[in-house]
Amino acid sequence: MSAQPAIERTVVLHVGMHKTASTYIQKRLRKNRGLLRRHGLLMPARRPQDRVLLDALANGRWKPWRRWLNRAETRGCHLLVSHEALSWSLSRTVNLKSQPRGLWLAEKLQAHGWKLKVVGFIRDQESYLNSRYTQLVKRLTVHGDFKSYVTRVMTESTISECDLMTLFGWLVDHVSVETVMIPFGSALDCHGRSIQTRPDPYEQLLAELPLPAKVAKQSRPARSKNQQPGRLGVALARAIGTHLTEQNPKILRKHDKALRAAIETLARQQGWPNQPFDGLDTELRETIRDRYAHSNAEFCRCFWPFVQWDDLFPAQPENVTTAIASDQQQEETRQLTALRDRLIADTVNGG
Template sequence: MYCFIHAGLHKTGSTSLQELFFQNAKALQQEGLLYPTLSARHRQHVGLAKALQTRSDDGSALIRAFEAEIATQSHDALLLSAEWVSTVMSKPEGSRLVEYVRALGYRPVVFVYLRHQPQMTNSQYLQGVRTLNFSGSLSELIESRRETSTDNKGFLPQIESLGDDIVFRPFNEQMRRGGVERDFLTALDRRLDRQGRLAAFADRSQGKRENVSTEGPILVEVLRGMRRRIEGALSRRERTLLARKAVAMCTRRVGPEPTYCGLDTALAQSIEERHRAANDAIARAAWNMSWEDAFGADVGRTYQCNDLHVTGNRAGLVAARAMIERLVTLAPGWIETLRQRQASETDPAKAFA
């Protein structure tokens, strides 16, 4: 019995896939494909993967919940998704999730979607800014990750150990147009001989993309400035609330913007050069072609940076600063209201008053 593991990478449509799986879990199960939801956190299985990787006592309850769920639900194949898995699969120790499901009697098949690094870097930066986790420049982000980022050649040992049971796909322009959902479900269709019924589920997500980076340069400046000005740690819900407030204000005052690009051509070329050898090595091993052949127009393209500080857009900076001042003034009240609401939700005396 197969266990399909969708392992990312990050910024390759993972959130859209997980949303599709979670929302259609019952219908997928009718086709014999079980996507466990009771043991999923944030609609994916990163908690399970991390609990197995660290072998901590804190994760034992989640592992038991997962095992109980799959034991009581009928299925012909199991489907798990956690893009975090790719980060450990590219390291020597690999992912314990793979061996764990094998020990449970499944045949693990891992899917990894690879993306050209300049585009991934810009997208990762926007996500960090959007979630109020990063307030620096794109160059600062690149420098901070220079020693910790992993080259794709780290996946080569997995090809040797898993053979055909690890599948790499290029998240290139053609893939982005057609949708990663259809690509992934078509592959499962072939493995399970469902004659297109699984691939048809991709139609349910067409036109909707979760977690897609669409921030413009003024909004990016607002989010960065707000994060720098607000003191103290913020919870995930607080960051989400403040980001939504910033987006709403910027939309009202500025309107539609072109998507932010922190890259220029020279910076993109330096990123490409750094990863060239490792990219070609994995492309040859996985697809028997060069990285450039696999990614086509993504390689060597030109970029025009539209960061307000780089372009010297004075009007944009003035508008952003005005919104930052307003948001910073209102933020403490929003945060306090949210915290009071959360306290009442968790206080039994208030909940049943």
């Protein structure tokens, strides 16, 4: 394939957000990497290569990016980089300067004859925070209760940031960066049109890439294994994380991956994902929605001017769950404590 003219060369960043099927999208992208390459789109073959670019962005290092541009240019391809942490990283500043990393990258690319396109998937903060919490607890990186986690995210700058204008406000006044924001899980598209069948996020992303339409139909399927461990799995992960943080944090650091795998295996064996974790009650839902209402309205004005936030993401009623009797709670606590001790012992002795 002949090299693209300089004005047409594009770096596409799929920036997440977190918990918008990024793992599934990335698995399917990599499964079809050869197909994409044949149609003029190059991407890193392995996630650690994306991480190198992410770290280079954080440190203002151009060389790793230039290396990938050279590869794409040699092959006559556009370049795609997909990492959910980009949504947060691009909004941070370069080496404590005031310039967002996203603008630093856009200017570097433009100076070398490349355009930048940003594609993001946007989720309402209530469901995002619930899903992100289960992920971080499962990873044994968060040990507190859900309400404490939500309060921290809403009041501090964390990697769970979900204020949309904080994440994407840097794009507003820079028309040289093409931007596409896709409502994730909404019954409407960004123009307010009804969606009859829930779209495949991979196909939604491909529709925004410089590819022929037939590539989506030719793509091989993929399945994501990134499943939440359910209410009891979250409780067990919290119990393990809290216990080891207090008693032996060295074991937690050394065996965290093995412990996470053991929790996920046990959760599947016990069928715990069938009873998902949901920490949202009516009061907390309203608190979260009120906190982000102004930013969400501004985001719509800038990126989705034909639709309102509440139309895309209507307020959801509280999920009515069956109350757990005190004796059942005590029995669950006893069983989870026993499972906690068994998993720690088995993992440490086996590792």
